[in-house]
Amino acid sequence: MRERVMKWLQIKRYNWKNYDIFLIAVVLILTFISSYVISIVNSDISLKRQLVGVVMGIVIIGIFSIIDYHDLCMYIPIIYIVTTLMAMATRLTPLGVELDTGSYRWLDFKVFTFQPSEVCKITLILALATFFSKRKENLSTYKNFFLASLITFVPTVFILIQTDLSSSVVMIVILIMMLASSGIGHKILAPVAAVAFPAVGALFWYILQPNQKLLRGYQLARITGWLHPEKESLGVMYQQNNSVLSIASGKLYGKLLDGSTTARNSKVDVTESDFIWTPISEEFGFIGCMVVLALLSIIIIKCFLAAKNARDYMGMMIAVGIGAMFCFQTFFNIGVATSLLPNTGLPLPFLSNGLTSLISNMMAIGILLNVGIQPNRGSSSLDF
Numbered sequence: 001m002r003e004r005v006m007k008w009l010q011i012k013r014y015n016w017k018n019y020d021i022f023l024i025a026v027v028l029i030l031t032f033i034s035s036y037v038i039s040i041v042n043s044d045i046s047l048k049r050q051l052v053g054v055v056m057g058i059v060i061i062g063i064f065s066i067i068d069y070h071d072l073c074m075y076i077p078i079i080y081i082v083t084t085l086m087a088m089a090t091r092l093t094p095l096g097v098e099l100d101t102g103s104y105r106w107l108d109f110k111v112f113t114f115q116p117s118e119v120c121k122i123t124l125i126l127a128l129a130t131f132f133s134k135r136k137e138n139l140s141t142y143k144n145f146f147l148a149s150l151i152t153f154v155p156t157v158f159i160l161i162q163t164d165l166s167s168s169v170v171m172i173v174i175l176i177m178m179l180a181s182s183g184i185g186h187k188i189l190a191p192v193a194a195v196a197f198p199a200v201g202a203l204f205w206y207i208l209q210p211n212q213k214l215l216r217g218y219q220l221a222r223i224t225g226w227l228h229p230e231k232e233s234l235g236v237m238y239q240q241n242n243s244v245l246s247i248a249s250g251k252l253y254g255k256l257l258d259g260s261t262t263a264r265n266s267k268v269d270v271t272e273s274d275f276i277w278t279p280i281s282e283e284f285g286f287i288g289c290m291v292v293l294a295l296l297s298i299i300i301i302k303c304f305l306a307a308k309n310a311r312d313y314m315g316m317m318i319a320v321g322i323g324a325m326f327c328f329q330t331f332f333n334i335g336v337a338t339s340l341l342p343n344t345g346l347p348l349p350f351l352s353n354g355l356t357s358l359i360s361n362m363m364a365i366g367i368l369l370n371v372g373i374q375p376n377r378g379s380s381s382l383d384f
Contacts, residue, residue: 011066014373023302024061026295027365030350031057031358033292034276038353041271041279053355057362064366065373069318072367073130076123080155083123086116087158104162115356117167118347120155122360122367124174125321127151132182133314140185145192148179165219166344170328177324178317181307226342239275240339243268247281247338254285272353274345277337293334296349300327303368311374319371322364 035050090096090104097106097113107114131151135144152175160168179189207215208224215223218236225236246268249255271279281289303323310316326349333348335341347357 013375014066015375016373018372019065020302020369020372023299023365023369024058026298027061027350027362028054028058030292030295033280034351034353037276037279037283037351038272040283042353053358056355057358060359060362061366061369064363065369067366067370068374069126069315069367069370073126073133073314076126076130079123080127080151083116083120084155084158086114087120087155087162090116090162091158103164105164112355115354117159117162117164118354118356118360119363120159121167121170121174121325122363124152124155124171125178125318125325125364126367128175128178129314129317129321132178132317133312136183136313139183140188142188145179145184145188148175163216163219164345165215166332166346169332170325170346173328174321174324178321181317181320222343226339229339236343237339239268240336240343243275243278243337244339246278250282250285250288252285252287254281254283254288256283256288257285273347274333274352275337276348276352277334280351281337292351296326296330299349299365300330303327306368306371310371315371315374319368322368325364326361 031054035054038050086107090107095107095109096104097108098104099106105115105117107116128148128151131148132139132144138144152171156168156171159171203214206212207220212220221236225231226240229237229241268275268278277289280292284292300323303319303326307316307319307323310319329346329349332341332344332346333352336343336346347354349361350358
């Protein structure tokens with residue numbers, strides 16, 4: 001009974017005037033745009049089903065926005081183990097679903113399917129924030145750097161063997177951004193960068209060599225096709241080339257306004273998920289794209305503003321990690337659709353189809369809102 005009273009008092013003491021309704025409105029606008037576009041490009045996915053997902057997302061935002069992230073991080077060791085085991089299970093248990101490419105990214109629970117890599121990203125952010133927070137007084141050591149890297153690499157390895165290279169890269173980007181923001185210091189990061197940059201260059205050189213063993217054939221083909229698009233215009237670059245043509249066909253105002261909506265007849269595959277930017281551009285044109293980009297930018301900017309104004313170090317680190325995740329996935333997804341980057345599968349936050357991705361993004365927004373409504377610095381409202 002006492003615990004329930006304490007939780008209620010804690011909720012009452014939140015700084016509710018900082019509850020960011022505008023951020024929720026931006027997220028909802030993006031999900032409604034997503035629902036409309038997906039219902040156009042994939043007749044098997046009804047608008048009603050999409051809206052049910054949106055309602056579920058709103059509930060998730062509400063729940064996670066009132067759960068104190070300090071309490072959530074108390075259970076992060078258990079959450080970390082569970083999500084890592086789920087990532088491992090995609091490849092090493094019968095629950096894993098094999099895709100046409102030979103990848104294992106989903107768990108089939110018969111009633112629903114689940115993509116562990118999406119939840120692993122949120123778990124990693126909370127785990128690193130907890131780790132750095134506990135060691136912030138004596139952070140500038142190589143031991144802390146290697147422990148933080150180990151926390152990241154354990155789930156990343158299991159995601160990598162799925163094989164989900166793009167999500168693995170997101171995990172590494174989250175680590176890099178949180179390290180850079182942690183205060184670990186240039187005396188640690190500068191020597192690491194001096195070794196890492198040449199190592200990455202050498203790795204890139206190696207994967208382009210004959211008989212390399214790191215990438216699968218289709219993964220290597222996507223990189224070499226991107227480097228030499230003139231040789232693969234009818235091969236691995238066919239999808240991206242058609243994506244660029246479809247984006248260009250939207251012109252200034254898009255086909256929606258002139259009544260010539262043809263996104264459902266696009267020659268681009270997976271336009272409901274990895275290439276969602278293509279039908280968005282085709283339907284709404286350049287102006288519509290700028291509006292969508294502005295909405296995504298608002299979310300990313302608000303993440304870093306939440307980090308700046310966070311009550312404590314842990315809240316700051318969580319907001320930085322969430323901002324890094326949204327920023328990188330937005331940049332990479334649009335970069336692939338516009339053929340600026342090699343073809344790889346990363347969802348566009350709040351827009352790409354996928355219930356696991358939507359739930360994870362909504363969880364992130366809920367946690368971010370909780371960072372914003374914590375009592376002001378110096379308040380004793382959490383000292384029960």
